[in-house]
Amino acid sequence: MKRFLAPFAAAIVAATACQSQDRTDYDWVKKGIDVSVSQLELTADRLRGTGMMPRSIWSGYDLDFLARQLEADPATFRDSLRKQPDAEMIGTLRTCGIYDWTSGFFPGSLWYAYELTGDGKLLADAKEYTSLLNPVREYEDTHDLGFMIGCSYGNALRLAPADTIKDVIIETADNLRERFDERTGCIRSWDFGHWNFPVIIDNMMNLELLFNASKLTGDDSYAKVALTHAATTMKNHFRPDFTCWHVVSYNDDGTVEMRETFQGKSHDSSWARGQAWAVYGYTVCFRETGDSTWLDFAQKIADMIMERVKTDDAVPYWDYDAPALDETPRDASAAAVTASAMLELSTYAKDGQKYFDYGEKILKSLSGERYLAKPGENEGFILRHSTGSLHHGSEIDVPLNYADYYYLEGLVRYMDLKGLEYADL
Ligand code: GLY
Numbered sequence: 001m002k003r004f005l006a007p008f009a010a011a012i013v014a015a016t017a018c019q020s021q022d023r024t025d026y027d028w029v030k031k032g033i034d035v036s037v038s039q040l041e042l043t044a045d046r047l048r049g050t051g052m053m054p055r056s057i058w059s060g061y062d063l064d065f066l067a068r069q070l071e072a073d074p075a076t077f078r079d080s081l082r083k084q085p086d087a088e089m090i091g092t093l094r095t096c097g098i099y100d101w102t103s104g105f106f107p108g109s110l111w112y113a114y115e116l117t118g119d120g121k122l123l124a125d126a127k128e129y130t131s132l133l134n135p136v137r138e139y140e141d142t143h144d145l146g147f148m149i150g151c152s153y154g155n156a157l158r159l160a161p162a163d164t165i166k167d168v169i170i171e172t173a174d175n176l177r178e179r180f181d182e183r184t185g186c187i188r189s190w191d192f193g194h195w196n197f198p199v200i201i202d203n204m205m206n207l208e209l210l211f212n213a214s215k216l217t218g219d220d221s222y223a224k225v226a227l228t229h230a231a232t233t234m235k236n237h238f239r240p241d242f243t244c245w246h247v248v249s250y251n252d253d254g255t256v257e258m259r260e261t262f263q264g265k266s267h268d269s270s271w272a273r274g275q276a277w278a279v280y281g282y283t284v285c286f287r288e289t290g291d292s293t294w295l296d297f298a299q300k301i302a303d304m305i306m307e308r309v310k311t312d313d314a315v316p317y318w319d320y321d322a323p324a325l326d327e328t329p330r331d332a333s334a335a336a337v338t339a340s341a342m343l344e345l346s347t348y349a350k351d352g353q354k355y356f357d358y359g360e361k362i363l364k365s366l367s368g369e370r371y372l373a374k375p376g377e378n379e380g381f382i383l384r385h386s387t388g389s390l391h392h393g394s395e396i397d398v399p400l401n402y403a404d405y406y407y408l409e410g411l412v413r414y415m416d417l418k419g420l421e422y423a424d425l
Helices: 007-018 023-047 063-070 105-117 120-131 134-138 145-159 163-177 201-217 221-236 272-289 292-308 332-346 353-366 401-418
Strands: 053-057 093-096 198-200 247-250 256-260 386-389 394-398
Touching (some): 023 105, 023 120, 023 353, 053 394, 053 401, 105 145, 120 145, 134 145, 134 163, 145 201, 163 201, 163 221, 198 201, 221 272, 272 292, 292 332, 292 353, 332 353, 332 401, 353 401
Antiparallel strands (some): 053 093, 247 256, 386 394
16 A cells, blocks of 8 residues: 655665565664554553544643743743643643644544554544544644544545545535635734634645645646745745744734744754754645655755754754753654655655655654553553643653654555565565
């Protein structure tokens, strides 16, 4: 079930697959897949009938620790802190409903695990959990629709196509497109906060849904909105060194109102997951258009990431500007998104091997002792050590459903590029 390789990637695949490697060289891949399958099945059985999805593990925070991480006076961020969970909740499974921005990742992980193994139970689970998201097709209050519906129904369409799935994707894309504003040239991200028209770098990840809607309908207006958003973001979100701000807010006339962070260390820092969303998003723009502007830009971001990472295993600290201390949390989710993007980028770039090597290095790290859960532990999640929003004291050094999703996507891409089948591992 090869899915993402463009024809011009064939040369790389052939070169990579031809390297005579021992099967034991891929023991880490098999272990990663096997742990993933058992964790996902455990969770699917545990949450069946509740209407809920797994999101993370409840965690608390220590104010002094946050201040050290942010190198800031606690008074400057105290107001933004999330309420501490009750003591008995800490360490337990945090679930979410279907309107949460992360609701598509668990069904999507089931689809990828099915794609990797062909396991019929995973297929049934993937269909069941994807169907729960059906009402999201009518939801208009977020830009995260690409995450929610693209990762769930988008993978369903690839792996078990049906007209009803197409309808969900098109209706959702209609709602996402409604959030586009001609004057700013952007899709509005959030409907909360002190900003006039906030756009966050994460929004680059929602564009794939629009590209898919254009392909399904033959109406290129969805793709045009996506590309206008990508171009405006390229112009206003990035610094000369190709790092990006998290939030750019626009005035009504389309000029920039302010550039800030919401989840990073400071307004001028480089939040790790934001950089990951960026390299992934511009790689998709190249895939969908073949326009080298996007490819060059994705490579610049990728090169910056490889230059800026401070950890030996390439799993970054939660912000590239966070203090390099033993106590500084990693963000396995940023690593997984980066790995998946770099593997795809490696198939387009002339000097793609360095991106392939970096993606492989991350996947190997994530499949090792430090990050990969032991079956039955980690509240059913696959990976440990991600960070949701340290700035808010939320989801610090915990599993996150999107870390698991992009890890599995990375494994699918890796297997494709290496010409590997699960049965041969
Ligand atoms: N899109 C929200 C986040 O990356 O945390």
